Amino acid sequence: MSTWLRLLNSWKLQTRFTLLNHINCIRYSSRISDELLDKARSIVGDNNFTISEAARLLHGRDESYHVPLPPDLILFPTSTKQVSEIAKLCTIHKIPMIPFGTGTGLEGGVGATRGGVTLNMTRMDQILEVSTDDLFATVRPGVTRSRLNNHIRDTGMWFPIDPGADASLCGMVVTSASGTNAVRYGTMKENVINMEVVLANGDVINTSGTDCRAKKSSAGYNLTGLFVGCEGTLGIMTAATLRLYGIPESVSSAVCSFPSVYDAISTATMVIQAGIPVARLEFLDDVMMSACNKYSGLSYDETASLFLEFHGSSNSVEEQAELAKEIAKDNNSGEFQWTTDPEERSRLWKARHDALYASKALLPGCEVYITDVCVPMSNLPDVIVKSKQAISESGCIAPIVGHVGDGNFHCCFLLKPGDNEELKKVREIAMWMGRLAISARGTCTGEHGVGRGKIQLVQEQYGEDGISLMRNIKFALDPDNIMNPGKVITL
Ligand SMILES: Cc1cc2c(cc1C)N(C[C@H](O)[C@H](O)[C@H](O)COP(=O)(O)OP(=O)(O)OC[C@H]1O[C@@H](n3cnc4c(N)ncnc43)[C@H](O)[C@@H]1O)c1[nH]c(=O)[nH]c(=O)c1N2
Numbered sequence: 001m002s003t004w005l006r007l008l009n010s011w012k013l014q015t016r017f018t019l020l021n022h023i024n025c026i027r028y029s030s031r032i033s034d035e036l037l038d039k040a041r042s043i044v045g046d047n048n049f050t051i052s053e054a055a056r057l058l059h060g061r062d063e064s065y066h067v068p069l070p071p072d073l074i075l076f077p078t079s080t081k082q083v084s085e086i087a088k089l090c091t092i093h094k095i096p097m098i099p100f101g102t103g104t105g106l107e108g109g110v111g112a113t114r115g116g117v118t119l120n121m122t123r124m125d126q127i128l129e130v131s132t133d134d135l136f137a138t139v140r141p142g143v144t145r146s147r148l149n150n151h152i153r154d155t156g157m158w159f160p161i162d163p164g165a166d167a168s169l170c171g172m173v174v175t176s177a178s179g180t181n182a183v184r185y186g187t188m189k190e191n192v193i194n195m196e197v198v199l200a201n202g203d204v205i206n207t208s209g210t211d212c213r214a215k216k217s218s219a220g221y222n223l224t225g226l227f228v229g230c231e232g233t234l235g236i237m238t239a240a241t242l243r244l245y246g247i248p249e250s251v252s253s254a255v256c257s258f259p260s261v262y263d264a265i266s267t268a269t270m271v272i273q274a275g276i277p278v279a280r281l282e283f284l285d286d287v288m289m290s291a292c293n294k295y296s297g298l299s300y301d302e303t304a305s306l307f308l309e310f311h312g313s314s315n316s317v318e319e320q321a322e323l324a325k326e327i328a329k330d331n332n333s334g335e336f337q338w339t340t341d342p343e344e345r346s347r348l349w350k351a352r353h354d355a356l357y358a359s360k361a362l363l364p365g366c367e368v369y370i371t372d373v374c375v376p377m378s379n380l381p382d383v384i385v386k387s388k389q390a391i392s393e394s395g396c397i398a399p400i401v402g403h404v405g406d407g408n409f410h411c412c413f414l415l416k417p418g419d420n421e422e423l424k425k426v427r428e429i430a431m432w433m434g435r436l437a438i439s440a441r442g443t444c445t446g447e448h449g450v451g452r453g454k455i456q457l458v459q460e461q462y463g464e465d466g467i468s469l470m471r472n473i474k475f476a477l478d479p480d481n482i483m484n485p486g487k488v489i490t491l
């Protein structure tokens, strides 16, 4: 390229950036006045406030393929009172509020669709209470899953819900997350006892009643259920009380390969039907096994496989593994390798939790468009096989992994950045998969939530009456549509 051309290109780029900055400034100044900035700063203090370009970019994105949408301003509240004051301020000025946990979401939930204020919750990071007698922990939104588990390890308790990423526990509550241990311990839905929530108007409520820590309750409407999975569109969670469990005395893990998807899933179904209290029951297809072998230096068979884990007494985990082995054998399995060795087990689960990064490594520099559907177990093998057929016909690379004990799986479509044709094609397949799951009596998302990516599919899943009820609920709690707007449902 000639020097002149290079200079011209660099000038064009500069002008574009200057223009973009200019537009951002106009956008920013038209929405957030100096007066509002001063008030926000006085609520949280100078050190908990930023409008830097870098911070705005960072807060507009999560770990998904969605285009980043930066907010105008980022606040780091340190107390519920501050969150409430920010909410009141935003209500007066009709400014969007977007809560930010750890940004590990997979549906673009933290993007500021209309600009506004992001509330980064990481500085509210206290573990408020741990009760080993009553099996609960109360945490502020800055506490992550592994921080809680490190903190309580010596008590013999743990919080088992494990999405792989070290997400904030409150982020996990509001996305209704689950992951590998849900088949035994349930999802976040089954593991929240109470929540403190700041509403759009600044009111602070406790969803099970002030200070309630009872294991069950039939008092009134299920407000906890309403806020679990709301993705910040109904309120900002400032504390969560979660169920704890005893750390199992013994753990065994197993790997087993199969000649077909049907054999693998039929084993999974029969393990559950046999009443084996399996703790993890994960499926990886041939492409994902190959990706994980390469990425994690393993040498497993590169065919449809199951990773399993059993929790209990040492006799019980041995018995469970042996029973599962028999079932696998009846379904044409290859060798069923199981172990209680902690190092081997953690190598296996690290490889499983790195599945997303192993997929990415198949095409260096790529982005990943992740699907997440969930269907009743009896429909699962057909839905997986049809999805694999669609992937193969499209020419895309898309390893599959799933929490099949719950009927839940993901395809990781690898995308070359900037290839809009491919993105369009993948989006079509992903939408088709969502519809396939709904028609197979399932749901368009088992655990990643709706965010910006699945609003249309949720509409189709619920139909007009269901969506209209959701809109009424949203309107009752957030009449100005300033709580994380543009997510979950459109108004
Ligand atoms: C490698 C890898 C692997 C997985 C996953 C991610 C990654 C990167 N995930 C997805 C992810 O970990 C999950 O969605 C988390 O629950 C998100 O928690 P964050 O704290 O990161 O929320 P993040 O900051 O990403 O926000 C997510 C949404 O919640 C809202 N929010 C966050 N904190 C809030 C608060 N205090 N109050 C109100 N709203 C709030 C945000 O506004 C946004 O809409 C996942 N998930 C899963 O279920 N199963 C899995 O297997 C996996 N696996």
Ligand SMILES: CCCCC(=O)C(=O)O
Binding pocket: 164, 179, 352, 353, 355, 356, 370, 401, 410, 412
């Ligand atoms: C690789 C799929 C996306 C992350 C996830 O949900 C999981 O690993 O289970």
Ligand SMILES: [Mn+2]
Binding pocket: 179, 403, 410, 447
């Ligand atoms: Mn998952």
